[in-house]
Structures are given as C-alpha cells and as structure tokens.
Amino acid sequence: MVKRAIAGIVGLGSLVAANPCYDDHVKYCEEEADWQGCLNKNKGSITNQACTAWLDLHAACEPELSKPPCNEHKWTGDADLCLTKWSNPKDHSEACQAALPKEEESKEEQKLSPEAEARRKKRKAIRDKAAKQQRKEQGVEEPKKKKKKSKKQKKQEL
Numbered sequence: 001m002v003k004r005a006i007a008g009i010v011g012l013g014s015l016v017a018a019n020p021c022y023d024d025h026v027k028y029c030e031e032e033a034d035w036q037g038c039l040n041k042n043k044g045s046i047t048n049q050a051c052t053a054w055l056d057l058h059a060a061c062e063p064e065l066s067k068p069p070c071n072e073h074k075w076t077g078d079a080d081l082c083l084t085k086w087s088n089p090k091d092h093s094e095a096c097q098a099a100l101p102k103e104e105e106s107k108e109e110q111k112l113s114p115e116a117e118a119r120r121k122k123r124k125a126i127r128d129k130a131a132k133q134q135r136k137e138q139g140v141e142e143p144k145k146k147k148k149k150s151k152k153q154k155k156q157e158l
Contacts, residue, residue: 020050021046024051025038028042053099054080061096063096064093065083
C-alpha cells in the first residue's frame with residue numbers, strides 16, 4: 001500500500017513537470033490513482049489540443065515508449081524529446097512517426113521584428129567593441145578581415 005502511494009506521488013510529480021495535461025488531470029482525474037487511464041477515458045472532454053496530442057503520442061508510440069531508451073520517459077515531459085532527439089525517429093513505427101511533434105523552425109528561419117533585429121545589431125556592436133578593447137589591452141593584433149572575392153576572381157580560380 002505504501003509503495004503504491006509513493007508511486008502515485010512520483011507519478012504525479014512527473015505529471016506536473018512539463019506536462020500539457022496537468023490542468024485536465026486536476027479537472028477530471030484528481031482523485032484517480034491511474035491518471036493516464038483517466039485522461040484517456042475523458043479524452044473526449046479535453047479541449048486542450050496540446051494535451052490530446054500528448055495522449056495521442058503516447059497511444060501511437062506505446063511500443064517505442066516501452067523499451068529503452070524511452071521506457072524511463074513514458075508519461076513524462078521528456079517522452080517527445082526521447083522519441084525525436086534521443087532516439088532515431090526513423091526506427092519508430094509509421095503510426096508513431098505520424099504522431100511525433102513537428103520540428104520547429106530553426107533560428108535561421110525565424111523572422112525577427114525590425115525592433116528585435118535592431119536590438120540584436122546593437123548588442124553585437126557592443127560585444128564587438130568590448131572584444132576590440134580587450135584585444136587592444138592585451139596587445140593582441142586585430143584579426144584581419146577577409147576581402148570578398150569578385151565573381152571574376154572566383155571564375156579564375158576554377
């Protein structure tokens with residue numbers, strides 16, 4: 001009995017940590033010991049899309065989450081990380097691959113607002129100035145800037 005209570009507390013701790021279903025758990029399953037089963041049973045009532053996607057991920061990837069390296073991350077906030085980053089998604093079943101969260105845009109692809117871009121340039125200028133000052137104080141020679149080659153020069157090299 002004590003072991004089950006401790007397991008329930010530990011399971012609830014993993015529910016709180018980066019779990020999109022926490023609010024739904026409190027709403028529908030606070031008194032339930034088997035919160036995963038309770039959430040799945042109440043899935044039709046859950047309006048949080050992140051929670052339903054998380055439940056779908058666990059249902060579709062049950063075999064992958066039952067074996068290493070992801071078995072320790074089942075029903076935790078790290079389940080999707082384990083399935084996408086810590087293991088090869090190509091090794092997962094088609095159903096699991098379809099349920100995996102889509103990759104977010106990389107930093108290079110993200111568009112910044114003009115104000116954010118201006119702040120970024122200002123911070124870069126401050127860092128460059130500080131680095132230049134450090135090199136000057138330490139007596140280190142300034143790195144030489146490489147000249148860009150013209151198209152004509154590039155063709156001549158080929």
